[in-house]
Amino acid sequence: MGGEPFALMIQHAGLYASVNTLRGVAMDGRVPIFYMIGLLQREKDKDPRESRHSMVRYCEPLLDLFGVPHARLEGPDDVRFIPEYYRLAQKRRGPAAVLVGLETA
């Protein structure tokens, strides 16, 4: 709002704790917020949506529920999603997220 670029870096638990802000500020207020969301405890051999940890399992469905575009960072090639989704948040004037799941380098 003040004209400065920024990124919000939180874990999935932080996303769950701040859903009201996601809705009230980023969506209703049309404030472009770029989220980098850590998927702590994401298993390497499982799709996050099938994780045995509910914190990991519900993250993408929650973003889907609120219509937040998102991409996974799970390898070196995925790093390109960071500037892409940052620009997407600016363009759509709302939230956009990348999910930091596995090591990208």
Add this chain to the structure above:
Amino acid sequence: MAMKPEEALRAIAAARGDALCVPTMTTAPAWRTLAPDDQSVGCVGFMGGASSLGLGLALARPDRRVLVFDGDGSLLMQLGSLATVAGAAPRNLVHFLFKNGVYHTSGAQEIPGGGGVDFVQMAKGAGYRAAYAITDVAELQRRLPSLLREEGPILVELHTGLADKTPMTDRGGVPFAEQVERLRGRLIAS
């Protein structure tokens, strides 16, 4: 006797200069009338977010003073924001806390701890540079010039009664997204 929140807001409006203001909950309807300008953005619809909204503005625009008009019930919803504000240490942020001991907007139910919660101690403990309690409007008027020059972040706990209007009884005003866009446009242009 506790001051009327409208009296406190009137005093602040007279002293604020070009400060950016972030009213929330029961301060929002009165502030719309007292300061119908586009240097304010109301935190309505995401209770507890006023101080964080003010922090963002203060960090983005260190050349402008930012005044937050928080509520005690609202601050309790996001009490961790005290530490976030203190950690970021914006020198230009003044956090006014309108303390009435109840959730006025939803029917005046008592907040946890009622009127006994000491936000001055909490702010100091979180790391605010200073925190004060003010119980009457004459003292507020007298101290405002120095409070608005003082190095922040500071918290000013104002002991107030209930506002005449709440966001439920006075639903007017510009939608939040339009307020954001309007203020953003002004700040980028200035």
